[in-house]
Amino acid sequence: MKALPQIIVNLCPLIALLFSIIVIIATIYINEKVTPLLVFFSIQVYLNWYSIYTISRNATTMDVRAIGKKLLTDKRVNNVEYKYWYCEKCANYTCKPTQHCIFCKKCYHFRDQHCFVLGACILRQNVGNFILFCLYTAFTCIHSLCILGPYLYENINRVIRTDTDSYNIFLNFCFPIALIRLLRDSKENTYIILVTMFDVLVSILFISLVYATWKLHSCMTGKQRYANISGRQSLREIFGSYGLSNIIFPYNGLIGTRDLNGKYELKQV
Numbered sequence: 001m002k003a004l005p006q007i008i009v010n011l012c013p014l015i016a017l018l019f020s021i022i023v024i025i026a027t028i029y030i031n032e033k034v035t036p037l038l039v040f041f042s043i044q045v046y047l048n049w050y051s052i053y054t055i056s057r058n059a060t061t062m063d064v065r066a067i068g069k070k071l072l073t074d075k076r077v078n079n080v081e082y083k084y085w086y087c088e089k090c091a092n093y094t095c096k097p098t099q100h101c102i103f104c105k106k107c108y109h110f111r112d113q114h115c116f117v118l119g120a121c122i123l124r125q126n127v128g129n130f131i132l133f134c135l136y137t138a139f140t141c142i143h144s145l146c147i148l149g150p151y152l153y154e155n156i157n158r159v160i161r162t163d164t165d166s167y168n169i170f171l172n173f174c175f176p177i178a179l180i181r182l183l184r185d186s187k188e189n190t191y192i193i194l195v196t197m198f199d200v201l202v203s204i205l206f207i208s209l210v211y212a213t214w215k216l217h218s219c220m221t222g223k224q225r226y227a228n229i230s231g232r233q234s235l236r237e238i239f240g241s242y243g244l245s246n247i248i249f250p251y252n253g254l255i256g257t258r259d260l261n262g263k264y265e266l267k268q269v
Contacts, residue, residue, distance in 0.1 A: 006103070009103050009116055009119070010119070012116040012117055012119065013116075013117065013118060013119035016117045016118075019200075020042075020045070022197075023140075023144055023197065023201065024038065024042055024144075026144075026148070026194070026197065027143070027144045027147050027148065030147055030148060030151050031147045035143070037143055038140070038143055038144075041136050041139050041140040041143060042140060044132065044136040044250075045133060045136045045137055045140055047249070047250050047253070047254065048129045048130075048132045048133040048136065048250050048253065049118055049133055050253075050254075051126060051129040051250045051252075051253025051254055052115075052118055052120050052122070052126045052129045052130055052133060052253070053118060053119065053120045054253075055120075055123065055125050055126040055129070055253065056104065056108075056120035056121045056122075056123060056126060057104075057120065059108055059109075059121075059123060059125060061092075061094040061098060061107050061108070061109055062094070062109075085098065087100055087107050089102075089105075090106060090107050092107070094107050094109075098111075099111040101114050101121050103116075103121075104120070104121050108121055108123055109123075109124075109226075110123055110124035110125070110226035111123055111226060112124070112127065112224070112226060115130070118130075118133070123226075124226050126253065127215065127219060127224075127238060128238045128239035128240055128246060128252070128253075129246075129250055129252075129253045130215065131212050131215050131216050131219075131238070131239075132239075132246060132247065132250065134208040134209070134211050134212035134215070135208070135209070135212045137204065137208040138204075138205050138208040138209040138212065141201045141202075141204050141205035141208070142205060144201055145198065145201055145202065145205070148194065148197070148198055148201070149198065151194075152191070152194055152195060152198060155191060216238070219232075219233045219238050220232060220233060220234075220235075220238070239252065240252025240253070
């Protein structure tokens with residue numbers, strides 16, 4: 001039974017990836033062409049996803065020489081003395097503040113949360129990529145909904161023959177009312193799948209847009225906390241040394257460092 005939660009956690013990113021691919025294929029099929037916007041948004045989503053995952057997997061804590069289980073206070077970096085604590089799950093000494101992720105099975109400095117959809121931890125080092133991932137996910141949903149919506153409106157009205165007033169239009173797209181109508185009046189299973197996809201995309205759009213806005217606002221106003229550390233962050237600190245250029249391409253996530261000081265070391269904690 002202990003392995004079941006871990007299996008579910010491991011399946012979540014695969015399900016999310018499969019759903020995204022299905023949405024892209026359905027959008028291209030209905031639109032009968034590949035638009036540059038869809039290509040750009042999709043590339044940004046997957047590149048930022050990859051950046052988040054690789055940064056999370058490659059993140060390490062400051063090395064500490066362990067002697068039994070005694071605290072070490074003789075390590076000095078730039079004339080700053082650090083204290084250490086022992087993680088029983090990792091069986092290693094790490095520098096405070098550190099949080100252990102039971103799903104990634106490792107400790108992190110400045111950890112925010114574990115994202116089950118992405119299969120990685122959100123850290124201060126990759127929070128900029130996470131914000132961009134949420135934003136481009138929302139933009140991709142808007143693009144797909146603009147193509148999927150008119151197609152469903154035309155075909156569902158033809159199948160179940162409802163009035164075209166605003167109330168019936170809403171019901172035709174409202175899950176699960178639309179699902180019940182299609183199951184009762186339609187033999188076309190394709191429309192049932194598309195209506196379900198439409199409503200899922202609306203939910204993802206709302207969640208992604210709100211969460212990205214809230215996370216960016218929290219980082220810039222100092223409300224974002226990592227363990228017991230908080231403080232306002234500039235756009236350069238959030239997105240990396242390339243700043244807003246990461247909106248076009250996630251430079252810091254793929255080819256540049258995404259640590260805190262532009263070097264592979266942590267800020268004083």
